[in-house]
Amino acid sequence: MEILHTERALRAAIWRWRGSGETIGFVPTMGALHDGHLSLVRLARRHASKVVASIYVNPTQFAEGEDLDTYPRDLSGDARKLKAAGCDLVFAPRGSLYRDSHATKITVSGAALGLETDFRPHFFDGVALIVTKLLNLVAPDAAVFGEKDYQQLLTIRTLTADLNMPVKIIGAPIIREADGLAMSSRNQYLGPQARARAGKLNVILRQCSAKIRGGAEIEAATDAARKALLDAGFSKIDYVACADEHTLALMSGALKSRRARLLVAAHMPVNGRDDVRLIDNMAV
Numbered sequence: 001m002e003i004l005h006t007e008r009a010l011r012a013a014i015w016r017w018r019g020s021g022e023t024i025g026f027v028p029t030m031g032a033l034h035d036g037h038l039s040l041v042r043l044a045r046r047h048a049s050k051v052v053a054s055i056y057v058n059p060t061q062f063a064e065g066e067d068l069d070t071y072p073r074d075l076s077g078d079a080r081k082l083k084a085a086g087c088d089l090v091f092a093p094r095g096s097l098y099r100d101s102h103a104t105k106i107t108v109s110g111a112a113l114g115l116e117t118d119f120r121p122h123f124f125d126g127v128a129l130i131v132t133k134l135l136n137l138v139a140p141d142a143a144v145f146g147e148k149d150y151q152q153l154l155t156i157r158t159l160t161a162d163l164n165m166p167v168k169i170i171g172a173p174i175i176r177e178a179d180g181l182a183m184s185s186r187n188q189y190l191g192p193q194a195r196a197r198a199g200k201l202n203v204i205l206r207q208c209s210a211k212i213r214g215g216a217e218i219e220a221a222t223d224a225a226r227k228a229l230l231d232a233g234f235s236k237i238d239y240v241a242c243a244d245e246h247t248l249a250l251m252s253g254a255l256k257s258r259r260a261r262l263l264v265a266a267h268m269p270v271n272g273r274d275d276v277r278l279i280d281n282m283a284v
């Protein structure tokens with residue numbers, strides 16, 4: 001497995017592969033890799049003859065006061081895991097991928113509006129910008145994104161379709177810990193007590209989903225989930241929402257369509273640091 005740090009070296013490797021008829025699958029990440037990320041690499045492998053992963057903590061998707069500076073970084077550990085998962089090339093740029101004179105913005109709407117955007121207004125514009133840059137650099141046939149970040153996956157599908165990018169976007173299922181907690185690089189911020197409580201997020205989400213599927217009014221089921229999350233030790237609930245699985249238009253009343261997704265974002269307090277914000281989602 002090659003580890004490349006510059007745009008020029010990356011382009012040369014891609015050019016070589018293209019010349020010998022290889023197809024390319026791509027997995028963008030911010031590093032601090034866990035089994036969720038590695039499942040994306042294995043999925044990419046099934047869609048292409050070569051797999052590229054990138055490791056880059058993208059500053060344009062972090063807001064003031066978020067964890068850009070303290071985001072966990074472990075390039076040698078990540079490289080070991082990627083190699084074992086069958087990755088062929090890691091692109092880990094040294095320094096910024098943005099020129100000092102960078103002047104281009106991307107504004108996304110559609111499924112990007114609401115939910116995460118109500119709490120992190122510039123997040124998906126930043127994600128769209130870095131994903132566009134990375135897709136232009138790697139020029140993959142297919143790129144894999146996790147359903148863990150469900151709204152992000154829909155946003156990227158829209159972005160690549162709207163801008164005629166010649167790449168197939170593949171969604172990958174959420175990989176979870178034994179108690180149901182979705183794996184996340186930020187889970188390592190949780191101490192033992194908060195980690196134990198955090199497992200409740202998925203339990204409560206599943207209960208809420210079962211109620212809605214069973215005919216309960218969406219407002220009643222999501223209100224009950226909010227209360228259960230507070231009782232379980234979460235300090236603040238950003239949203240518990242049932243939405244159309246393609247458009248993320250919010251649903252209310254009894255479930256009329258089977259195409260619904262339940263999404264949650266909630267804060268878990270941790271001794272000695274800011275709350276850890278956890279997200280999860282599932283098909284209803």
Ligand code: AMP
Nearest residue numbers: 029030031036145146148149174175183
């Ligand atoms: P990140 O490094 O957090 O930017 O995530 C990189 C990619 O891994 C994104 O497409 C995420 O949706 C995906 N991902 C993160 N956690 C998981 C998980 N538990 N299961 C599946 N995919 C995940």
